[in-house]
Amino acid sequence: MSHPPRDRTTLDASLVDLASPTEERNPASTELDALDARGMVDVILGEDATVAGAVQARAGEIAALVEVCVQAISAGGTVHYLGAGTSGRLAVLDAVELAPTFDADASMVTAHLAGGHGAFLTAVEGAEDSTAAGAELVREQCRPGDVVIGLAASGRTPFVGGALEAARAAGMPTALISANPQAELAPLADHPILLAVGPEVVTGSTRMKAGTAQKLTLNALSTAMMVRLGTTFGNLMIDVRPTNAKLVARTVRMLVQASGQSPQRAAAVLEAAGGEVRVALVALLAGAEVEAAAAVLEQFPRDARRVGDPAGIRSAVAALDARS
Known part of the structure; x- marks a missing residue:
């Protein structure tokens, strides 16, 4: 050696x-x-x-x-x-x-x-x-x-x-x-x-x-x-820390880009979710209440073994869609 x-x-x-x-x-x-x-x-x-x-x-x-x-x-x-x-x-x-x-x-x-x-x-x-x-x-x-x-x-x-x-x-x-x-x-x-x-x-x-x-x-x-490790949804930084005005604006813009919803709607859901980007994203994508989005996300935590959806976002949305 x-x-x-x-x-x-x-x-x-x-x-x-x-x-x-x-x-x-x-x-x-x-x-x-x-x-x-x-x-x-x-x-x-x-x-x-x-x-x-x-x-x-x-x-x-x-x-x-x-x-x-x-x-x-x-x-x-x-x-x-x-x-x-x-x-x-x-x-x-x-x-x-x-x-x-x-x-x-x-x-x-x-x-x-x-x-x-x-x-x-x-x-x-x-x-x-x-x-x-x-x-x-x-x-x-x-x-x-x-x-x-x-x-x-x-x-x-x-x-x-x-x-x-x-x-x-x-x-x-x-x-x-x-x-x-x-x-x-x-x-x-x-x-x-x-x-x-x-x-x-x-x-x-x-x-x-x-x-x-x-x-x-x-x-x-x-x-x-x-x-x-599941820190993004597609190419969007869903685990970014919104520690300044620029990052808060980026978070809202990201929710708009991911969901197609208006900035006003995205900002309102993000606020209702207590700033939890993952919860807000699932709620917007599934058209669900924040409480339901938060509950279902607990079943799909970040997991690198979940090929194709390490963040768990797609799986959570699919589970909510199946209930409706």
Whole structure:
């Protein structure tokens, strides 16, 4: 079995010779500084345009990981993202945005950044080089039934390697999202998602194409995961938290889009339902009273095993229709 790199506090000469697409020079941008602003932007965006295809090529692997994560969350487990630098910050961004969008919380998906929360705004020197820190984090914060997903653009970050090795030793499913098709840490992942995005426009600047590829991967992974868990009706966010005026208006608009009812009718039913979007939606779709909608929804809670209707909305409406 391949093992993650040891902690490094001094230059390791092997790193200089270690091949990685993220460290290679991009022939499309070798004269980048000689271009005018428009030329620079054209080169940057031209390279960015290739990223989506690289992620699409790994759709099967992403989908397989979705199912693993859905199974874990449904059983009470947690999906843990771990990363350093840009990769870790993207992990944090994805995890925290699931709360307002899908009413998810840290018991479902959470993120850990090498160096702690303070490293989100200020780089913590050497944090990514500690294999022991990654392993310790997993031993302290993860438990059987959880899923551990490491993000490492280079595919060799020691912090991520330590975490994956500790997770695998504890029997947890593991995954790696990397921009290196030959990622050193891939053998530690049950689900390696290796994105062939090629060299960066600015050599080694993995906040660019590698970062974009990781963000696209996380977008697909977490969104599909949440939809499979029953947090949407079609493509509508029925579990969105209406915490401000914009989201309240979006909630009413969503009910209108789903039911074809007027905004006034949708707003009135939502108010009668005490702001419970699911109840209001079933009442509008079935033409039923709020009380009846609430009662029948208790029979059809969110369930990822209910193929075609994980949210339970269609089943609840059908049950009410059958009674009328």
